[in-house]
Amino acid sequence: LAKTTQPISMDSYEGQEVNITCSHNNIATNxxxxxxxxxxxxxxxxxxxxxxxxxxNEVASLFIPADRKSSxxxxxxxxxxxxxVYYCLVGEGNNDMRFGAGTRLTVxx
Amino acid sequence: xxxxxxxxxxxxxxxxTSVKIECRSLDFQATTMFWYRQFPxxxxxxxxxxxxxxxxxxxxxVEKDKFLINHASLTLSTLTVTSAHPEDSSFYICSAxxxxxxxxSQYFGPGTRLTVx
Numbered sequence: 001l002a003k004t005t006q007p008i009s010m011d012s013y014e015g016q017e018v019n020i021t022c023s024h025n026n027i028a029t030n031x032x033x034x035x036x037x038x039x040x041x042x043x044x045x046x047x048x049x050x051x052x053x054x055x056x057n058e059v060a061s062l063f064i065p066a067d068r069k070s071s072x073x074x075x076x077x078x079x080x081x082x083x084x085v086y087y088c089l090v091g092e093g094n095n096d097m098r099f100g101a102g103t104r105l106t107v108x109x
Numbered sequence: 110x111x112x113x114x115x116x117x118x119x120x121x122x123x124x125x126t127s128v129k130i131e132c133r134s135l136d137f138q139a140t141t142m143f144w145y146r147q148f149p150x151x152x153x154x155x156x157x158x159x160x161x162x163x164x165x166x167x168x169x170x171v172e173k174d175k176f177l178i179n180h181a182s183l184t185l186s187t188l189t190v191t192s193a194h195p196e197d198s199s200f201y202i203c204s205a206x207x208x209x210x211x212x213x214s215q216y217f218g219p220g221t222r223l224t225v226x
Contacts, residue, residue, distance in 0.1 A: 034214065036217075038153075041200065041220065041222065042219055042220060043113075043115075043202045043204070043217035043218050043219050043220045044153070044202075044204075044217045045217070046214055046215075046216070046217075049214060087152070087153075097143050097155050097158065097204075097215070098155050099145075099152045099153040099154075099155070100152065101152050102152050
């Protein structure tokens with residue numbers, strides 16, 4: 001199982017772009033990278049998933065370098081409602097079910 | 110699509126009683142469901158993985174006789190906390206993986222807040 005390392009917390013201001021990086025040095029060939037968002041007392045919500053290079057959807061972008069040993073979640077123009085804990089998970093099939101500590105993002109006005 | 114529900118959303122019980130939590134995939138079939146526990150300010154901790162029609166696989170340190178998991182159908186898994194004690198008070202979250210299509214993503218339920226008095 002690829003272990004992940006993220007910053008414990010980050011602060012930002014409304015309207016800024018936020019980049020959260022996750023390190024996964026022992027990622028395996030078949031592993032995908034998935035990011036989730038969690039608000040207090042709610043289940044995690046899927047944000048984005050990727051394997052390599054760049055993936056973009058309506059809420060975020062995911063950048064994965066060629067060696068895939070890290071990934072960066074990019075949130076454009078954050079708002080107060082983006083204050084949450086963000087988790088990156090790395091794995092394949094039923095082996096990507098274990099969460100790391102996550103990054104607590106606080107967006108300030 | 111890909112909605113997972115949990116019932117109840119909140120439960121308070123007396124010490125020594127058993128509590129059952131249901132996890133349902135509403136619009137897809139889930140061959141695999143996962144149960145997590147989350148204490149305040151902490152990350153989600155995987156408790157067990159359940160596959161439809163077979164016994165659940167428990168993570169190390171999780172008592173299978175205390176946390177009974179039944180995955181009786183492709184849309185329902187239940188977690189029963191037997192003889193609950195105050196230290197079992199936590200936020201329990203389930204997730205489900207679709208049996209078809211993209212099987213790389215799991216969909217989470219809203220969680221169940223268990224308080225044991």
